[in-house]
Amino acid sequence: MRSLNEATLYDALRRDILNGVFAPGDPLRLSGLSQRYNVSATPLREALSRLEEKRLVVAHRNRGWQVAPISLAELEDIAAARLGLEEMMTAEAIDHGDLEWEAGIVASFHRLSQTDMALTGDASDRLAWRDAHDAFHHALLASVRSRRLRQTYGDLIEEMQRYHDVTIYAARPVLPEDGTLNAVHSLDAHAGLRDAFLGRDTARAQKLMRDHVNNTLVVYRSATRKQDTKTGANAT
Secondary structure, eight states: OOOOOHHHHHHHHHHHTTTTTTTOOOEEOOOHHHHTTTHHHHHHHHHHHHHTTTEEEEEETTTTEEEOOOOOOHHHHHHHHHHHHHHHHHHHHHHOOOOHEEEEEEHHHHHTTSSSOOSSSSSSHHHHHHHHHHHHHHHHHHTTOOOOHHHHHHHHHHHHHHHHIIIIIITTSSSSSSHHHHHOOOOOHHHHHHHHHHHHHHHHHHHHHHHHHHHHHHHHHHHHHHHHHTTTOOOO
16 A cells, blocks of 8 residues: 555545544554554654544543544534524625626535435445535535635534434434434425525525524434433433
């Protein structure tokens, strides 16, 4: 295996964490990572430090790194931050959106519509759908002028991705059966977002964004609580 450069190593390690190759709470031992990625300890430490800044890993003095644990309280905090940020960014995106922004929304929705909505099955299929889904949400807010706001939004999306795989794909049997899961993934829901943004209907776009995150939170909350009940853990 060819050795990875620093940027590629960071991306590979980040993606493995987001995809659940390393589960929440797993230790990230330098010896094992060095063999997996064919790199020395120095670039690994640098990549892990960057991932710590993204809150995807946690460093412990004298004990190295571990994948950041997940909790319902942390998830609700992430969702609250995302809701507040999206409401503000939605208004700004619609105010400043131009023809190029509109074309980006149309193109990203088309890509999403052509990607199978994989709730089960092969991890590569799920990843393809998630990448298309996240690209669509980024396209909706691409006309926001502040690069820092867009970057912060991307970090929140990324943090929620871990919950998506851990709670939905790993715990499929305990998910709610009230249609909420389908509402999170449905193409119709995303078509509604597309139309509200392109129609410059700020109030409706904000409502649909809130509904989207809240439906996601309902699914996560249900799955997390049921998993914790099975394991005897405290979900709060």
